[in-house]
Amino acid sequence: MADQNVDPAVTQRWAKVRGMLRSEVGDASYRSWLKPLTLVSVENGKVRISVPTQFMRDWVISHYGDRLRELWVNENPDVDMVDVFVQPPTPKKFVRPVGQARHSGPSGINTSVSVSPKEGVDTNRINAPLDTRFNFKNFIVGKPNELAYAAARRVADSEVAPFNPLFLYGGVGLGKTHLIHAIALHTKKRFPKKKVVYLSAEKFMYHFVRALRYKDTVSFKDQFRSVDLLMIDDVQFINGKESTQEEFFHTFNELVDNQRQVVVSADKPPSDLEGMEERLRSRLGWGLVADIQSTTLDLRLEIIEAKVAKLGVEIPSSVIDFLSHRITSNVRELEGALNRVVAHATLVGRDITLETCQEVLHDILRANDRRVTIEEIQKRVAAHFNIRLADMHSARRARAVARPRQVAMYLSKQLTARSLPEIGRKFGGRDHTTVMHAVKKVEELRQSDTGFAEDVDLLRRLLEG
Amino acid sequence: MSPKILQKNRQFTLKLPRRAAFGKEEFFVSSCNSRAVDWIDRWPKWPLHGLVICGPPGSGKTHLSAVWQARSNAAGFKGNEILQGLEVLLNNESLKSCFVDDADCADQEILFHIFNCVVSRGGQLVVTAVEPPARWAQGLPDLVSRLKTLPVTQIERPNDEMLQVVLMKMFSDRQLTVSLDVLTYIIVRMDRSFDSARYVVETLDVASLSYQRAITIPFVREVFKEWT
Numbered sequence: 001m002a003d004q005n006v007d008p009a010v011t012q013r014w015a016k017v018r019g020m021l022r023s024e025v026g027d028a029s030y031r032s033w034l035k036p037l038t039l040v041s042v043e044n045g046k047v048r049i050s051v052p053t054q055f056m057r058d059w060v061i062s063h064y065g066d067r068l069r070e071l072w073v074n075e076n077p078d079v080d081m082v083d084v085f086v087q088p089p090t091p092k093k094f095v096r097p098v099g100q101a102r103h104s105g106p107s108g109i110n111t112s113v114s115v116s117p118k119e120g121v122d123t124n125r126i127n128a129p130l131d132t133r134f135n136f137k138n139f140i141v142g143k144p145n146e147l148a149y150a151a152a153r154r155v156a157d158s159e160v161a162p163f164n165p166l167f168l169y170g171g172v173g174l175g176k177t178h179l180i181h182a183i184a185l186h187t188k189k190r191f192p193k194k195k196v197v198y199l200s201a202e203k204f205m206y207h208f209v210r211a212l213r214y215k216d217t218v219s220f221k222d223q224f225r226s227v228d229l230l231m232i233d234d235v236q237f238i239n240g241k242e243s244t245q246e247e248f249f250h251t252f253n254e255l256v257d258n259q260r261q262v263v264v265s266a267d268k269p270p271s272d273l274e275g276m277e278e279r280l281r282s283r284l285g286w287g288l289v290a291d292i293q294s295t296t297l298d299l300r301l302e303i304i305e306a307k308v309a310k311l312g313v314e315i316p317s318s319v320i321d322f323l324s325h326r327i328t329s330n331v332r333e334l335e336g337a338l339n340r341v342v343a344h345a346t347l348v349g350r351d352i353t354l355e356t357c358q359e360v361l362h363d364i365l366r367a368n369d370r371r372v373t374i375e376e377i378q379k380r381v382a383a384h385f386n387i388r389l390a391d392m393h394s395a396r397r398a399r400a401v402a403r404p405r406q407v408a409m410y411l412s413k414q415l416t417a418r419s420l421p422e423i424g425r426k427f428g429g430r431d432h433t434t435v436m437h438a439v440k441k442v443e444e445l446r447q448s449d450t451g452f453a454e455d456v457d458l459l460r461r462l463l464e465g
Numbered sequence: 466m467s468p469k470i471l472q473k474n475r476q477f478t479l480k481l482p483r484r485a486a487f488g489k490e491e492f493f494v495s496s497c498n499s500r501a502v503d504w505i506d507r508w509p510k511w512p513l514h515g516l517v518i519c520g521p522p523g524s525g526k527t528h529l530s531a532v533w534q535a536r537s538n539a540a541g542f543k544g545n546e547i548l549q550g551l552e553v554l555l556n557n558e559s560l561k562s563c564f565v566d567d568a569d570c571a572d573q574e575i576l577f578h579i580f581n582c583v584v585s586r587g588g589q590l591v592v593t594a595v596e597p598p599a600r601w602a603q604g605l606p607d608l609v610s611r612l613k614t615l616p617v618t619q620i621e622r623p624n625d626e627m628l629q630v631v632l633m634k635m636f637s638d639r640q641l642t643v644s645l646d647v648l649t650y651i652i653v654r655m656d657r658s659f660d661s662a663r664y665v666v667e668t669l670d671v672a673s674l675s676y677q678r679a680i681t682i683p684f685v686r687e688v689f690k691e692w693t
Contacts, residue, residue, distance in 0.1 A: 031572060036548070053549050129585045173610040200581055206555050234607070237574065267607070329610070336614025343512035343616055347503075363519075363597035363617045417622055417658040432653055 006039055013075040014039045020071050021064065026275075033060055038087070045080045047072055050087035057086050058210070128200045128233075134181035140306050142299030145175060148290040152179040155261060156186035163288035165252070165262035169269050170292030173332030176265040180231050183263060187229055194228040201237035204248070217247060224251050231263040235284075236273060249280050256286075300324040300334055307335055313342055319357050326365060337361055372415045372463050374426045380463055381408040384455075393428035406438035407456060413439050415463060493630040497621040498525060504618050505533050513616060514583070515590035517568075519597050520620030523631075523659030526593035527566050533591055534564045544571035551575050554582050561588030568592035568612075573605035580611050590615070623659055628652050631659060635666040636680075641673070643680050650682050654689060 006014075018037075022030040036056065040048040049068075051057045060068075061084055072079045136156070141149045148170070154162050168176050184198050211220035224230060230251075238245055255262050266273060269291070270284035295303075301324045308315050319341070327334045344360045345352045358365060378392040385404035392405055405427060412423045413435065420432035427435070446453040494502050504516055516533075518526045534541045539562035542550035547565060554560055563583050565571060576592075583590045597619070598604060598612035623631060629648050636643045655665050672688050673680050 053552055056548065056552075131585070172606045200585070201578075203555075237577075332610055333613050339513055339614065340616050346512060347507060360616075363619075364599045364613060413657075417656050417661070419656045420653045422656075436653060 006041065010042050011039070013072075016075060017068070017071045021067065024067070025064070034064065037084075040087075042076070042079070045078050047079055047082045049082065049084050051084060052088060053086060057084050060084055128198050128203050130181050130184050130198060132185065134178045135185050136182045138306075138310075139175065139178055139182060140299065140303045142296060142302060144293035144295055144299060145170075148175075148179060148292045151288055151290045152183050152263075153186075155263060156183045157190070158261075159191070161259055161261040164256050164259070165264050165284065165287040167270060167284055167287060167289045168263070168265045168292065169267065169289065171267065171294060171330060173330030174292040174294070175331055176292065177233055180233055180263060180265055184229070184231060191228075195226055196229045196231075197224070197227045198231045199233070201232070201234045204232060204238065220247070221251055221254070224255065227255065227260060229261045229263070230255055231265075233265050235264050235266045236268065238276075245277060245280060249277070249283070252280075252283065256283075262287075295328065295331060295334070297324060300328070300331075303331060303334060304338060307338055311338075311342060313345075313352070315342075315352050316354070318354050319352055322354060322357060327361075333364070337364060374412045374416060374418060374423060377411045377415065377463060378408050378426075381411065381459060384459055393426075395428065406441055407459070409435050409438040410442035410456070411460060411463065414460065493627070493634070495624060495627040495630070497623055497627055498529070501526075501529055501618040501620050504616070505529055508533060508537060508589075511589060513614070514588070515592070515615045517597060517612060517615050517617045518591065518593045518620065519595065519617060520593075521595065521622065521659050523663050524620040524623070525659075526620060530564050530566065530591050530593055537562050537589065539564050539589070539591070541566065544568050544576075547571050547575050547579060551579055551582070554579060558586075561586045562590065563588065564591045566593050568598075569594040569596065569601060573608045577605060577608040577611070580608065584611075623657060623662070625652060625657075628655075628657060628662060631662045632666060635662060636670075639666070639670050641670060641680060647680060647682055647685060650685060 018034065021034055025034065033056065036052055037060065038050045040050050042048070051060060065082070065084070068084075069079070069082045072082055136149075136153065139145075139149060148168050151163070151166055152168070155166050168179060170176055180198065184196050187194055187196055207220065211217050232248075238248060252262060264284060269289055270281045273281055273284075301320070304320050304324050308320065323334065323337055323341075327337045341352055341357050341360050344350075345356065350356060379389060381404050382389045382392060385407075387401050387404055391401040392408060394401070396402070409423060409427060412418065412426075413420070416423075418426075420435045424430040424432045424435045442456065446456060498520075501518055501520075504511075504518075518530060520526050531541070533539070540550065540553055540557075540560050541564040542553075544565055544567035550563070550565070554563065561583065563579060565576065565579065568576060580590055592598075592612070592615075594601075597617045598609050599617075601609060629652060632648055632651060633643070651665060655661055669680055669685065669688060672678075673684065676684075678684050
């Protein structure tokens with residue numbers, strides 16, 4: 001970030017401090033939290049740094065405040081204080097959310113926050129909503145997920161924690177969140193008196209930072225004290241955020257010691273969680289660790305069939321086969337693909353066929369759209385009409401070479417963004433009016449000669465891959 | 466490279482910010498974007514929790530999404546400002562839907578949180594990007610796998626009709642009137658992409674101001690000659 005009006009020597013020190021921080025916290029965290037910092041001044045031992053929002057300020061102070069000061073002192077022993085303050089970015093032309101009040105103080109001055117400190121402590125606010133579709137009934141069980149499913153059911157059916165914590169892990173989109181929601185929904189129904197809290201990682205992070213802001217971690221922890229079942233999804237995102245981890249660790253211990261059930265999900269087993277303290281990792285592995293493996297073809301077929309029955313739509317078996325063979329990455333993408341196909345059919349009021357399915361899922365099925373070049377077009381067309389490639393550039397005007405040349409010019413206009421003069425140049429230095437004439441000629445012929453039209457369309461499809 | 470004609474002695478020009486109009490009426494529908502427009506028009510009857518609008522730079526993704534944003538009362542953020550976006554969402558439980566422009570430039574972890582937040586509130590998420598998420602290089606798997614569940618609508622390369630409209634609109638945004646003959650002259654000589662339309666208009670505008678000349682065929686010919 002450009003730091004205006006600061007002495008070059010100071011700017012250099014700042015660059016060094018940032019470099020150190022970057023290597024300590026890693027690129028991702030650096031980009032999110034530290035890159036937006038702007039050095040404003042260094043005066044009388046006080047370093048002033050601005051950030052764009054209050055939340056960011058709190059986060060930076062709680063996570064990097066001490067380190068920031070230490071690094072500055074190393075660079076310049078006169079520094080005794082680092083002040084991080086909010087300076088909202090100058091308004092951009094970009095649309096603000098409607099009805100969104102702007103709270104920005106005069107620039108350069110600490111802005112006060114308009115929320116009351118107590119707000120962050122309400123358990124209802126901290127609870128993330130549950131999706132009722134994610135129940136046990138809708139979870140299709142197969143070899144890859146039967147252990148995780150059985151464990152989740154045990155937890156949901158038990159009065160006291162059967163294993164603590166339950167740690168569910170598996171790759172993206174295989175059903176961790178589904179099982180967690182199902183445990184919560186089932187528990188609430190079976191044991192209405194139990195207090196269930198479900199946290200997504202971003203909620204945990206956000207509310208914890210707020211609590212830190214008001215030095216109110218005690219009441220933050222308090223709200224978990226009466227919880228019977230605490231579930232935290234995608235715990236890998238708490239990685240590397242030290243004080244959040246610390247807090248999580250304590251909260252976690254307290255609950256487990258009091259025999260409250262804790263359920264945690266992540267994308268890897270506890271031992272592989274990077275950027276997480278050793279004691280937390282080992283603690284997470286104390287209960288039952290259950291994995292969900294990648295889907296098998298059988299499971300995918302079963303999932304699709306169940307989903308189709310649920311949607312109550314007519315889908316040819318060729319499409320079901322196709323989807324379960326081609327979308328192998330995970331369950332979310334498989335269901336997502338089916339939803340997209342059905343949504344498209346409903347939207348345009350057409351039947352679902354293999355062709356529409358391939359068209360709708362174009363972005364997933366093909367790794368990239370091929371960018372066709374004029375040279376490729378010339379090569380392919382020459383081969384198709386059995387003429388020499390050199391004839392694409394030659395001055396010969398015999399019909400046998402002129403027509404294919406015109407087709408190639410036509411396709412160059414359709415399939416590339418090149419200007420007409422440039423297309424002309426690539427065809428032996430012809431004028432752009434020649435290209436325009438070729439395009440017109442091919443369009444006319446397509447109208448009058450269906451065989452010719454099919455030929456051109458075939459070439460087009462081949463070129464597009 | 467900037468054409469030489471722009472570097473010779475010329476009158477000093479001020480770069481005034483241009484007003485970009487974002488109303489639905491301002492949006493020209495052609496075969497290259499009609500599917501995307503269809504999607505926007507069918508809101509709120511969307512079957513899924515959002516939409517991905519892909520297309521080359523300058524193809525009108527932001528414009529179209531802004532139309533949706535206004536209709537749906539969604540929050541809107543640029544991809545490089547979504548940290549503030551997440552904060553706004555988490556501070557306003559009443560905000561349900563969200564639009565992220567240039568999502569392919571966004572911090573993916575933050576976008577992941579925004580996706581979860583929007584879906585858990587029963588809202589909808591519209592994102593724009595040049596390529597569909599399934600093709601993002603080094604995408605965060607957790608995010609990409611979620612975005613892949615959204616329908617993708619692609620704005621294609623402009624056809625001649627579209628190019629004409631785009632040029633006309635861009636000239637008129639700069640208070641320039643250019644005759645149809647001149648537009649045709651330009652179209653058969655330029656690269657046929659939204660991006661190059663923007664470049665052509667900008668170059669001609671600056672050149673015409675500097676030289677105090679109207680945008681006519683002879684003038685365009687001179688400018689283009691400097692190019693090649």
